[in-house]
Amino acid sequence: MDKNHLAIEVDSLVKKYGDLTAVDSISFTINKGEIFSFLGPNGAGKTTTVEVLECLRKPTSGRAYVLSFDISKDQDEIKKKIGVLPQEFNTFDSLTVRENLQYFAGMFGSSVDIDSLIKLVDLEDKRNEQYKKLSGGLKQRLGVAMALVNDPEIVFLDEPTGGLDPKARHEVWNVIRGLKKQGKTVFLTTHYMEEAEVLSDTVTIIHKGKIVATGTPEELITRYGQRNLLILKNTDKAAVLLIETLGLEANFDSDAGDVKVTLNHSSDVSEIVKALTLKQIVFGELQLRRSSLEDVFLNLTGETLKEAETL
Amino acid sequence: MNRVLIDLKASFKMFFRSKAAVFWTLAFPCILILLFGAIFSEMDSKYSLYVQNQDQTLASNSFIEALNKTNAFNLQTLDPTIDATRYALDHELSYMLVIPEGFENDLGMSMNSSGATNATIEFIYDQSQTSATVVLGILNSVINEMNQVLSGGADYVVVQGETIAPKRFSFMDFFLPGMIAMSAMTTSIFTAVEISSRYRETGIFRKLATTPLRRIEWILSRTIYLIVVSFIGMGVILGLGIAFFDVKVVPDPLSLILVATTSMLFSGMGMILSRFVKDPETAGAAANAITFPMMFLSGSFFPLEQMPEFLRGIATVLPLTYANNGLRDAMIMGEPQRAIINTIIVTVLGIISLLVGAWITKWEEE
Numbered sequence: 001m002d003k004n005h006l007a008i009e010v011d012s013l014v015k016k017y018g019d020l021t022a023v024d025s026i027s028f029t030i031n032k033g034e035i036f037s038f039l040g041p042n043g044a045g046k047t048t049t050v051e052v053l054e055c056l057r058k059p060t061s062g063r064a065y066v067l068s069f070d071i072s073k074d075q076d077e078i079k080k081k082i083g084v085l086p087q088e089f090n091t092f093d094s095l096t097v098r099e100n101l102q103y104f105a106g107m108f109g110s111s112v113d114i115d116s117l118i119k120l121v122d123l124e125d126k127r128n129e130q131y132k133k134l135s136g137g138l139k140q141r142l143g144v145a146m147a148l149v150n151d152p153e154i155v156f157l158d159e160p161t162g163g164l165d166p167k168a169r170h171e172v173w174n175v176i177r178g179l180k181k182q183g184k185t186v187f188l189t190t191h192y193m194e195e196a197e198v199l200s201d202t203v204t205i206i207h208k209g210k211i212v213a214t215g216t217p218e219e220l221i222t223r224y225g226q227r228n229l230l231i232l233k234n235t236d237k238a239a240v241l242l243i244e245t246l247g248l249e250a251n252f253d254s255d256a257g258d259v260k261v262t263l264n265h266s267s268d269v270s271e272i273v274k275a276l277t278l279k280q281i282v283f284g285e286l287q288l289r290r291s292s293l294e295d296v297f298l299n300l301t302g303e304t305l306k307e308a309e310t311l
Numbered sequence: 312m313n314r315v316l317i318d319l320k321a322s323f324k325m326f327f328r329s330k331a332a333v334f335w336t337l338a339f340p341c342i343l344i345l346l347f348g349a350i351f352s353e354m355d356s357k358y359s360l361y362v363q364n365q366d367q368t369l370a371s372n373s374f375i376e377a378l379n380k381t382n383a384f385n386l387q388t389l390d391p392t393i394d395a396t397r398y399a400l401d402h403e404l405s406y407m408l409v410i411p412e413g414f415e416n417d418l419g420m421s422m423n424s425s426g427a428t429n430a431t432i433e434f435i436y437d438q439s440q441t442s443a444t445v446v447l448g449i450l451n452s453v454i455n456e457m458n459q460v461l462s463g464g465a466d467y468v469v470v471q472g473e474t475i476a477p478k479r480f481s482f483m484d485f486f487l488p489g490m491i492a493m494s495a496m497t498t499s500i501f502t503a504v505e506i507s508s509r510y511r512e513t514g515i516f517r518k519l520a521t522t523p524l525r526r527i528e529w530i531l532s533r534t535i536y537l538i539v540v541s542f543i544g545m546g547v548i549l550g551l552g553i554a555f556f557d558v559k560v561v562p563d564p565l566s567l568i569l570v571a572t573t574s575m576l577f578s579g580m581g582m583i584l585s586r587f588v589k590d591p592e593t594a595g596a597a598a599n600a601i602t603f604p605m606m607f608l609s610g611s612f613f614p615l616e617q618m619p620e621f622l623r624g625i626a627t628v629l630p631l632t633y634a635n636n637g638l639r640d641a642m643i644m645g646e647p648q649r650a651i652i653n654t655i656i657v658t659v660l661g662i663i664s665l666l667v668g669a670w671i672t673k674w675e676e677e
Contacts, residue, residue: 051675082521092321092325095325107314107519
């Protein structure tokens with residue numbers, strides 16, 4: 001079978017640390033040019049997997065190929081063709097943006113145009129600023145630029161927006177979208193559902209070292225997501241009984257004073273409003289919650305992402 | 312090699328941008344030198360000096376009294392009937408002074424002949440002991456002053472020593488090589504500990520590991536960097552000594568080799584420390600725990616001979632002792648053979664330490 005279209009191929013990969021199995025026989029493929037997200041809570045095995053693919057760690061068993069190069073034999077070749085933004089990225093504090101890029105370009109013997117990289121991540125105003133003086137978002141953008149100094153075919157971004165505020169996060173997302181436009185394959189690890197949902201061509205959910213689902217975000221939501229949810233804010237408990245007579249599942253959140261209804265069809269909303277009005281049951285704001293990857297995760301693992309991280 | 316040069320260039324940029332690094336590496340030893348220089352240049356530390364007065368005359372007693380008034384020595388008198396050399400050997404004295412019988416006569420003749428003849432005193436000393444040479448220097452300068460007062464220049468009294476040509480040493484002559492070795496030690500161990508533990512903690516090692524830079528190239532760059540910084544420290548210390556304290560020591564190839572190997576020795580030790588003590592603060596404290604006693608116990612500031620015997624025993628197992636001794640042998644004593652022995656010891660220890668440090672330094676924890 002022709003595997004030229006594959007950027008990464010992983011087959012039955014296992015990584016153990018003593019008695020702990022961090023990655024438990026996972027297999028997946030990534031096509032060239034796509035944004036592939038590895039979604040899962042902290043400790044799920046995401047970083048271990050990417051570090052094995054980046055040739056930083058040796059697998060306990062299994063095989064993996066990066067651009068058809070074997071990770072157990074061709075480390076030098078692989079390192080030349082990949083770019084890496086490590087988790088909790090840091091670089092030399094007292095070197096400027098430009099100097100940091102020059103340093104890492106020098107390590108690859110690359111003659112990349114540093115100014116165009118600075119422009120790509122929109123750091124032109126900060127090119128002569130020392131790294132330690134940059135904000136979190138700017139640091140991450142520099143980290144992405146540093147992952148590109150060798151003009152890599154695959155870019156590994158490990159939690160690229162961890163700890164960033166929403167504005168900075170969106171700025172980094174724009175940079176990631178720019179990478180796809182340049183034809184690069186992006187391997188993204190994240191525990192942010194929204195990030196995986198808005199950026200990815202393919203999402204693979206990993207939990208306790210095992211892959212539990214893979215597909216496009218839409219496919220996963222359709223296959224594993226919940227039905228949409230209608231939330232009636234500040235509503236009398238009596239609404240629950242009434243809504244149940246319409247054949248819908250409803251429950252009362254006594255803490256918030258909200259009634260939550262699981263919808264079968266979108267037309268259910270008008271039926272509910274009509275019934276409540278008729279019975280003169282007062283309700284506050286109406287909120288419609290679309291099913292998301294969060295629900296997919298919950299359905300597949302029995303835990304919310306937050307719960308999975310605290311376990 | 313190109314990657315090593317790139318890393319070196321970046322390291323020096325970072326060094327000169329870090330006020331703390333420049334202070335501790337260059338300014339701190341300067342402050343110590345100025346401070347010690349101000350205290351001890353005027354009032355050199357006192358040495359215990361055993362004196363045997365075989366002459367027992369007015370002149371010899373006056374000479375001893377004059378010597379006492381210089382405040383350079385704590386004088387101890389020795390019974391004139393005993394064999395001075397035997398006594399020095401039995402009591403492990405590094406040096407002693409003997410005023411021979413006939414001193415008064417010789418002095419009288421010397422004064423009558425305006426210095427054509429002279430009265431001699433004997434300085435019995437162990438050449439291998441640094442302090443003996445220092446004391447001989449001080450003794451010579453004291454006697455020169457006496458001659459100056461008595462005659463206006465003619466040598467009425469001379470010191471007869473052993474075969475080596477006596478040299479004049481000031482406290483600063485003695486002190487500067489110790490400071491150079493100490494500076495190479497602290498610069499190398501603290502920088503190695505700081506960089507290794509911080510790069511590991513902040514993930515810079517992980518980032519470097521994703522590039523074609525090899526660990527051995529990085530360690531080579533680090534070693535060269537620390538040797539060069541130690542040379543810069545040596546240059547600054549010598550410059551200060553020459554400018555302010557009239558020090559006349561000149562670095563020769565042996566002293567340069569010693570500074571380089573001292574730097575290697577303590578770079579390796581820093582790498583080993585940061586491998587076992589991973590938290591940067593604790594690693595720094597551990598480096599302090601190693602260097603601080605070493606500064607005081609290996610003769611950086613004061614001659615080992617002034618220390619109690621059990622501390623001298625400890626000094627023999629401290630690598631900095633050999634760096635101090637070697638640098639003094641090479642730079643002020645003019646004892647190349649002893650300097651070579653010390654250089655060989657430090658070089659062997661330096662290579663072992665660096666190899667172990669390089670071998671156990673990991674960029675990534677498994």
